[in-house]
Amino acid sequence: MSAFELFLYIALAILAQIGIFAAIAFFRHWTAYVALRGRLSELGEVDLSSTVSPAKAGTDAPVWSGFRDFRVTRKVFEDDGRAVCSFYIKPVDDSPLPAFKPGQFLTFRLDVVDPVTGKPAPVIRCYSLSTGPGLDHYRISVKRATAPADVPGAPPGLSSNHLHDNVREGDILAVRAPSGHFHLEPGNAPIVLIAGGIGVTPILSILEATLARGETRAVWVFYGVRNGSDHAMKDHMQNLAGAHSNVHLHVCYSRPRPGERLGNDYHHHGHVDIALLRMTLPLAPYQFYVCGPRGMMESLIPALGEWGVAESAIHYEAFGPASLPQVGAARRPPAPPTAEPSATTLNVTFALSEKTLTWDGRDSSLLEFAEANGIRVDSGCRAGACGACETEIEDGEVVYDNPPDHHPQSGRCLLCMSRPARDLTLRA
Ligand SMILES: Cc1cc2nc3c(=O)[nH]c(=O)nc-3n(C[C@H](O)[C@H](O)[C@H](O)COP(=O)(O)OP(=O)(O)OC[C@H]3O[C@@H](n4cnc5c(N)ncnc54)[C@H](O)[C@@H]3O)c2cc1C
Incomplete structure (x- = not known):
């Protein structure tokens, strides 16, 4: 046998071994995967609401609409740097709390002193619930939003700093019921x-x-x-x-x-x-x-x-x-039309701001459009869940690409999820 033939046999033997090892490894992973899938389909789907103990406080209490008063019962820092603070809150009327889906958030209306005018103004913000459901209180954990170092003169975050610095145990906060798509x-x-x-x-x-x-x-x-x-x-x-x-x-x-x-x-x-x-x-x-x-x-x-x-x-x-x-x-795959203006343009009037602007389809929502044109509107989750950007339609119609979680009252729309269907006048 020549040296070349010997080398060939050795190389083939090594390759065969690698192949056998790879096949065994794949087979093991595959059987584990198939077994797990089988176990899952035997167990079937579980209704989460039924697995949260109904004996726990308030799980079947009705969901409230609008804002409800909650008292801050505890305030606790959660990190060495004291940048994250938890707020434990209980309803002022002491009635039971409705269950929520783990992962959902609460929406708060806070009276925050505007750094420009020096006067208190309502600010709407969302904060995720940071405990599992089934307790007699809710808890949120808020990170202080500091001013960005690269924008000289930018003010620190309004709501988070207000909560950290001004809200104390015993204070009352206005809170909307838990909502949101992101949950277990x-x-x-x-x-x-x-x-x-x-x-x-x-x-x-x-x-x-x-x-x-x-x-x-x-x-x-x-x-x-x-x-x-x-x-x-x-x-x-x-x-x-x-x-x-x-x-x-x-x-x-x-x-x-x-x-x-x-x-x-x-x-x-x-x-x-x-x-x-x-x-x-x-x-x-x-x-x-x-x-x-x-x-x-x-x-x-x-x-x-x-x-x-x-x-x-x-x-x-x-x-x-x-x-x-x-x-x-x-x-999503890249969508070339987004950067192009649409063929038909529409007039959008912001009645309170006394501005009529041309909508050319480049903005993804009326909220983005308003902000891009310097019109101040409230917003919270920006995903159609909290209702913070709900605005009255004085004339015209809007369309939604996806149905929002929060249903605006008749004659109103959610700016964060909608686009004009024709010329539009908003009370904003
Ligand atoms: C569904 C949802 C759940 C959330 N859950 C949590 C949570 O569990 N915990 C949490 O901490 N947050 C959470 N957030 C974020 C939270 O809602 C707020 O956005 C966050 O607290 C910042 O709000 P703020 O009012 O303090 O800051 P804002 O006033 O909104 O300011 C935001 C940032 O912009 C900077 N800024 C302000 N003005 C300027 C300017 N002119 N130029 C440049 N920069 C500027 C501020 O300094 C700040 O850093 C959640 C948000 C959503 C949508």
């Missing part, structure tokens, strides 16, 4: 919860809800923060993971402080990204829930799709006002 869906599939920064609030609510029901399905939690100074709910989440073997907690610090130790204070150095998920998660038909800052959403949501996760298995919410449409766009 029925089913028993293993879940992956991904939070960036203050996006941890709805994620924690979902985590607590699954544990309160005694569920044993796998729950993977990936939580990205800069370092220990803004690592909110640190002990609480560690305790939950320590007490439940089905909870796998992975905390990522992108910029650890000197003295913070990998493996002790945090599990990974860097951001929560697709490489980490691929490296960590065993093969299973997961449902993904993602809430974080714009950068995280814009990279992670499309990356999950590219990894092969079905769109129906990715649930997400972005807190930043500008994030929602852009994240949505990142998941």
